Amino acid sequence: MTQQDTDLAIIAGFRTPFCKASGAMQGAAAADLAAHVFREVLDRTGFDPAQIDEVLLGCAGPDAREANVARVAALRAGVPASVPALTVMRNCASGMEAVLQAQTRMRAGEGEVFLVGGAESMSNFPLLMGPRLVKFFTNLGKSKNAIQRMRAMLQFRPSALKPRIAVMEGLTDPITGLMMGNTAENVARLFGINRDSMDAFALQSHQRAAAAQQKNRFASEIVPFTPPPRFQAMLCTDDGVRQQQTMQALTQLRPVFDRNNGDVTVGNSCQITDGAAAMLVTTVRRAKSLGLKPLAVLRGAASKGLDPAYMGLGPVHATPRALQTAGIEFKDLDLFEINEAFAAQVLGCMRAFSSDSYCRDQLGLSSALGEIDPSKLNVNGGAIALGHPIAASGARLLITLAQELRQQNKRYGLAALCIGGGQGQAMILEAA
């Protein structure tokens, strides 16, 4: 199958540096980050924002003051008020979902130019009032006279002050009650993945990211950012990458999710990070008529659900459908970007891709999809080193993959994420 006029072409894509939560970018809300990358995409392409049909931004935890963070960021970036904006949410794939939504609209004839991306400020995930505190304030508010007020006040217990931590609750699956790390333990057990291979994978992620930083590989995708509220620093690099990471340091870490019998540690899990990424996407037809040279073209995409207890294997479930829509075979893929939520989960995916029984029983295929050559997977490191600002990651994978296809002069690449709640999303890019 060849490229269609209505296929989605990525014209340009940039991201902020990814910085550890409660760190350098703590003062920036998701809208600050998104507005910055949006503006940079517009300024660097020189594209007239009035020609944009819609702005689509993924965000898993927008601030209460900017629930439709896409709209806030678009206006702040200088997109005219007449251009609509929508915030999309599919947990970890929200940034990729924005691209998928753009593709769907293009195919339906609902617009040809979209400003898309994902932004997350995990620093600013709120502490919520617990239900007892909420009840206390409600009762106090309802009191009509001094006696009732006094009675309501007397109901107060200090223990009610215990907050709900949004970031922790967001990382817990409400259906199974498992934290994300526990689902990774499940995947590890399913395929017998041991602690050493997880740590080795994590080390490799740091080493690859450090090497990429050294050869300035990210210069083509990072737009430096001066963070509010004081704007005193110019942030240019991802600060989670550990140049000096050693195996020994990784092995000393204690498991966090299953403290007694687990293998998943903070060292072999993704980092909690702030960041945003954005792309200007158009139809292939519009790119041609405007004389724009795309970075890459989206050839296939799919979302798929699976058992939430094994959510880490989501990419494996979404990929067959993505390949089918692209009209290519697994062996045609030259590069892979699979989001590193957990080392255990990426390793699990590699096993599942090459497992006849898994592909047959779980996916209904006749045989295994194929082997992933580790030298083609996450060649510049992944979320374990760079961090995983939830909604920004999907967009980052696509930008990184598009740039890498171009630099290595390769044709097809797969970007995929596992999604909390038991889903996977995958996209296939073809170098333009």
Add this chain to the structure above:
Amino acid sequence: MNATTTHEPKNPVPTTAPLVPCTIDANGIATVRLGRADESVVTFTRERLLALGEVLSSLRQNRALRGVIIAGSAPGMFCAGADINLIHSIASVEEGTAAANTGREVFQLCQQLPVPVVAAIEGPCVGGGCELALFCDLRVASDHPATQIGLPETKLGIVPGFGGTQNMARLIGLPNALDMILAGKLLKPVPAKKKGLVDRVVPSDKLLSTALAELQKLIQQGKKAPKRKLRGAAFWFSKTPLRAIAARAARKALSDGPAKFYPAPRLALELCLQAFTQPVAQGFAAEARALGEMIASPVSKALTHLFFLTERSKRLGKQPGAADLSRGLIVGGGVMGAGIASLLAQKGLRVRLCDLNGEALAKAKARLQDDLTKRLKRRHMERHEAQAVQDRLAVSSDWGSLVGVDLFLEAVVEDLAVKRKLMSEAVARGLPADAIIATNTSSLPVFAMAETVPNPERVVGIHFFNPPEKMPLIEVIRGKHTSDAAVATACRLAVRLGKFPIVVQDTPGFLVNRCLAPYLNEASRLLLEGNEPEFIDRVMLDFGMPMGPCRLLDEVGFDVATKVSEVMSKAFASRMQPTPLFAAMVEKKALGKKSGGGIYAVRGNRPGPGVQVIERLRKERGMPTRQASRSEVLQRLIYPMIDEAYRCLDEKIVAAEQDLDLGLVMGIGFPPFLGGVTGFAQREGLKTIVLALDELARKTDPRFQPSDGLRRRSLA
């Protein structure tokens, strides 16, 4: 147009002059308009005051009258106060006093009417307009963006003369009144309401209905005016002997620095005090007398002259062919580039500031944020507005695309080759053909930059002064190739930024730096002759300069001074030879404030490292000590500056004397109360100046030789 309609045929129709239309409705509510609907600016001329007097007098005869609303001419215009031409034309104390009494007596008719009078304020309500509103029984203001209320008279060297000091002090209390009147502060509606200056603030389209509702409330209550009382601090510092404390603090602030050259605020202070110590009539009489004295004074004449100059400069922003710029690319993230970019962002342009030094860029954002934070704290701005300003300023080492950029401005090092390269690069990278290409050069020829650019007619100099956020002047430099449209667009931008543009020709130093060069050069000579820097600076401060020349050198920095003086000495060798001091200061790294001290230490009046540099230089060269007298210092510093200014006029660097006056007042801080450089020269006598310069030239050095043009003028 029939301005008068009445539904009560039995009652006499008020005779209205078309200048002040008045209508009366069936309920006996009169609406007095201060101007015709087609007047976009309303001022109190003699005729309009008389017309208002007639309208109010005739309303007094009207038995059916139940209330009066006084409103402006059109949406967004109440009254901009007394006509400045009128103020400027009054030459004697008696004439001024009489004019004040006449005007106030007209306004007092509002009080004498038996019915309530409500002012419906939208747009400027300043000076005389504000004083009329203060005589009304109640004030309703609209939240229209043009609405401003206050008494700015002291800025013109006069005091409010139509009862303003008395009424405002009584209405809002002594401390508030002093705060407003002494500085000539104008308030937006919401702060005005907070101070008690207006009673209600409403949306624009509800102004008249609210005014009517308030009027009817008063009518129903059978009251002429609501009861008013000062409360809290306003009460204690006005109505009790504690007011002496407020007065003392204000007096102290007016006795220091340049304030001592301006008598009007001091008089206004005493008048405000009288509002609480003397009967009303006496206060009014004293106020009229004070206005008479001030209006005839040379300071007031100088300040009104300056006002006309600023109005003239603002008109440069409205020339035909001027484009409105919306998107700027500023290259060069130093103090100037960062300041200019911040200013553009604050005034609504989308700006990209580019520099290879990321630290400088972050500093630019941080400095802007400091400024915004200050304004947030003072509540001059809301959080979302500050955020929008920051959002408009992008900083990057990457220029991005130049598509859609309509202003390319460079503020990089003063190096012709670098500037040329940047401009060519901008064009090569797709800068639209109709974009303005601007340079902030202070010493390089604009035409030489334009030569490498296709369509060189759009290359124009926009010379900001340091710091760009604060300095009010912009020199718009017309190069050999520069088109009228480019000059017009640059002027329009300057006005939009709240600056005063003057158009100058493309010669070394343009106007301001050229006139400044002999002044700073001469200061360095005086230093090398062994005169104390404090003494030199003191003479200039007493002359009325905002800062002495030695302090100014520290501020500018000796590195910059050296660079400028090289250019100037090359161009004007006979009279602008640099002294060895600049180079010596640079060599010893005593650059001034930026390097940790020059002639003075960074803070305070203590001597800096430069004093030793001067001493060593004097010893090495065996320079004799020559103590200059005060008058010699003044003559040597100021007279050559005057000569240079007239040379600029004769060489057509600027078009008119007005440009000299505005340029030197706004660019150098030449004392405003002296009426600009030409005003001062006329007063001092051109003959005296030429004689003194001849004498200096004969006795010391031919550099003082006055120009032929100045000599010719002195003989005329």
